[in-house]
Amino acid sequence: MGVQQNPMTTQATLRFLRMVHGVLMVSIVLYVLVMRMVPAQNTEPLKPSMLWSLGACAAVTLALGQVMRSRRLGPAFETLRIKPDDPEALVRWRQGVLISDVLAEATVLYGFAVHALGGSGRQIAPFFIAGAAAMILWWPKMP
Numbered sequence: 001m002g003v004q005q006n007p008m009t010t011q012a013t014l015r016f017l018r019m020v021h022g023v024l025m026v027s028i029v030l031y032v033l034v035m036r037m038v039p040a041q042n043t044e045p046l047k048p049s050m051l052w053s054l055g056a057c058a059a060v061t062l063a064l065g066q067v068m069r070s071r072r073l074g075p076a077f078e079t080l081r082i083k084p085d086d087p088e089a090l091v092r093w094r095q096g097v098l099i100s101d102v103l104a105e106a107t108v109l110y111g112f113a114v115h116a117l118g119g120s121g122r123q124i125a126p127f128f129i130a131g132a133a134a135m136i137l138w139w140p141k142m143p
Contacts, residue, residue, distance in 0.1 A: 010084045010143065017097045017140035024105050025135050028128065031108060035115045035124070042118035051114065051123055058110040058127055062134055065103030069138065072096025080143040097140050104138060107131035 008016075073096040079089035111127025 008085075008087070008090050010080060010090070013090050013094060014140060014142055017094065020098065021101055021135065021138075021140055024101050025132070027105065028108050028132050028135070031112050032128070035112065040115055040118045042116070044118060046114065046117050046119045046123060050117065051119065054110045054114055055126070058107045058130065061103050061106050061110070062130060065100040065134065065138075068103070069096050069100035072099070077143040084143075093143065097138070100138050101135065104131050104134035107134065 072092045076089045076092035076096060079086050080093065083089070108128055108131035111124045111131070114124050114127060
C-alpha cells in the first residue's frame with residue numbers, strides 16, 4: 001500500500017504560504033538581532049562602489065520578484081476563481097509566492113552582507129526596509 005496524500009486545497013495552500021511567509025518575516029528580525037550581537041569584522045570603510053553594486057543587485061532582485069509573482073499569480077488566481085482546487089493553479093500560486101518571498105528575503109541578506117563588509121546602519125537600513133516592505137506587501141492572500 002502506498003502512502004496517500006491529501007490533495008492540497010485553496011485553504012490548505014493559503015495556510016502553508018502564510019506560515020512560510022511568517023517564518024521568513026521572523027527571520028528578518030533575527031538577522032537584525034544577529035547583527036547587533038556580532039559586530040562587523042571589517043574595520044575598513046565600505047567602498048561606495050561596493051554599496052552601489054549591492055544596491056543595484058537588490059533592486060534587480062526585487063524587480064525580478066515582482067515579475068515572477070505577477071507571472072505566476074495572475075493566471076493562477078484566474079483559474080482558482082473558476083475552479084478553486086485546481087492542482088496546477090495551486091502549484092503556480094505556491095511557486096509565485098515562494099519565489100517572490102525568497103527574493104525579498106535575498107534583498108535583506110544583501111543588507112546583512114553590507115553589515116559583514118563593515119557598512120554602517122544607514123547603509124544597511126535601506127536593504128532591510130525594502131525587503132521587509134516587499135514581504136508586507138506580498139502577504140499571501142486568498143485568490
